[in-house]
Amino acid sequence: MPADLQSLAEDAADLLGAPATLEDRDFHLVAYAAHGDTIDPVRMESILHRRSTDAVRSRFEHYGIARATGPVRIPADHAAGVLGRLCLPVRWNNVTYGYLWLLDDEERITPALAAEAAPLCERAGLLMARQARERDDLGWKLADLLSSQPDVRAAAADELAETGALEPPLAVAVLRAPGPDPRPLNPWLLPRSILTAVWEGDHVLVASAASPLPAVERARRLLEERGPAPSAAGLCTPVTSLAAVREGWLRARVAARAAAPGETRDWSSLGALRLLRVAGDAALSDAVLSPGIARLLAHPDLAATARLYLDHAGSAQATASALAVHRQTLYHRLHRIESLTGLTLTNGQDRLTLHLALTLSPHLNGS
Template sequence: MKGDYQDLVDEISALLGAPATLENRDFRLIAFGAHDSDDDLVMDPVRTRSILTRQSTAAVRSWFEAYGITRATGPVHIPAAPDAGVFRGRICLPVRYRGIVQGYVWLLDQEPGPGAEALAAAMEVAERIGVLLAEEAKAGAGLSREFRAVLTAGRGWQQDMAVAALRVALGPGAEGLHAAVCVAPWTGEAPASVPGAAAVCVVPGDAADANGVPGGSGAGPGGSGALAVLLRLRSTDALAPALTAVNRLLPRAGAAGAAGPGPGAAPDAAPGPTAGLSDPVRTLAELPAAWAQATAAARTAAARPRLGPVAQWSAIGPYRMLAALAAGPADDPATRALLGPAHRELARTAEVFLDCAGQAGRAAAALGIHRQTLYYRLGRVEQLTGLDLDDGEDRLLLHMALKASRLHG
């Protein structure tokens, strides 16, 4: 498919006598013609960024869209704007299919410029590109549907059937290493493309909640869910490209708040969307387990920002076990009162004290309080819970309850 796009872009470049670039409707680069000019203005900052990073910024997108390219059915001439990094004017050829914009072909506007006949011929090529993009989008929608089914199906034969359908939809791409990614909260539609992704979908809020995803149906106006991405990997040791792709998704997750912090953990509250990356898997049958890892890692990143905003399942330590044990909010009778909203400061004091291995001096310093204040608060914790903080098992119970409450805050 990429070769088809490149051939069509080269055809437009030849028709108009200028190098062309093709971007999808999200302004992500698909193909570009060769640049053989010595003119430095040919590669202005906007064009350079588009080619090197394969995407444009939101500001650049808004600037170009202000010229009506999303509604245009013919070539649009856009003037230069040096202040915006656009040193040369552009000609935009909207790429449409059945009236719906699929992408854009861009050329530098130069004197005397292409004639009407050449532009008409280039628009015919753009229509052929639109057909390809629409077909690819349709195939992507099918993949999203099958991918979502795997993540939301119950265990047993339903899940087995969903995995089999996804395997067929992916074709040869079903083989090899993959990792699951969870980005939450996520509002709106899934992005049209994610570098290195085999499939992308949005998991609805109710299903996201069921999987312990931060920012489920209760997060954001009208509810929100989580973005799920099935990433292709080259090897189990080469996760850097995957992490780069995930980091690029976070700014697109919107301004929806992440899940509320655990009791007394306001200073640790995550400022926005978080993401989790599973361990690599070799078969699609392992995908449900990988999704559980990714959602647990995303929830951990929301609860413990020092581990995020992108947390790897392999790096979240005790939260791996807590995620497996805590199917729902912590509700042990001994810790129930402490975990209520009235005792956030006491809960945070107890958590820091236990994180510091019961060393009062370290805990008091971390909390910024006097040691006597710490002892007073710990005494109150013992009164509320009936636990003895000198007893190892009581400490373990309290520590687990406090950490689990973060995952389901």
């Protein structure tokens, strides 16, 4: 009996003489095997995008495949170019874990032949059930690594070390989609080496530190399939031990907070924004947002001028050029900035105070 799902799909295609597609119960692609060059839009969509559309899922589930214990024939829709197919439910212990689809427009697969594929479907059900259980268990252990309780984290680190599922150094990533989105990412659509969990509203991924960005981008695309707005991502690497995963998550969530939609920020690139990790918004606001600076923030154009001036190390020429204004206009704005804030822009400490406040303020809630 084949030892993996791809081999099972290939053996099913050879046995039944038809192109085969293995999907999980949420219609995400698990494996596929060609048999000739027969294809239709549904199969192509599943292979190219690694999932079937909601419309396809609705149509196929209408035939009762989620409750079926034996083969279900789905008729063709030739007007839409969709071929007839046979669905073999993939089950284990009376639970449906997926579907094995065979393109069979001419109904060449007889009931007797389909019955010969039953051991393959049973084996696939066992493997999918086992993988689902393993992923669930590892997801719970990852959640325990993120716990605020040291004893829970220590126990999870010991258990994960025994499984060998995570080998430091690691990368911890946080993805945030606009609006509430508590649903976890489908682990079938991520590499098996990636652990993922939803923790305190964050989609958390833990992967090898060697090349985490492809996994982050894959997870971002999965989130963006749920809505049109791009997600922001933060990354902390390297995380040198399982015990440090929680701190990696806290740093990665700061990086995600600082990232623009569609952007991935690394903790190492944040500079002064790392202060968001060590103090709460209220404490930072009290520390950096004086009444004078608050008055300046009420004038966005002047605040932007001040930030640009300080980003250019106080160079009037460079700032005026960046703003496309006459230098005298810039001097007038700088005088207004000093009047509003009570700070002197030729004083190094005052410039540091203002620059820090302007850097942090866009990321402080209620500022």
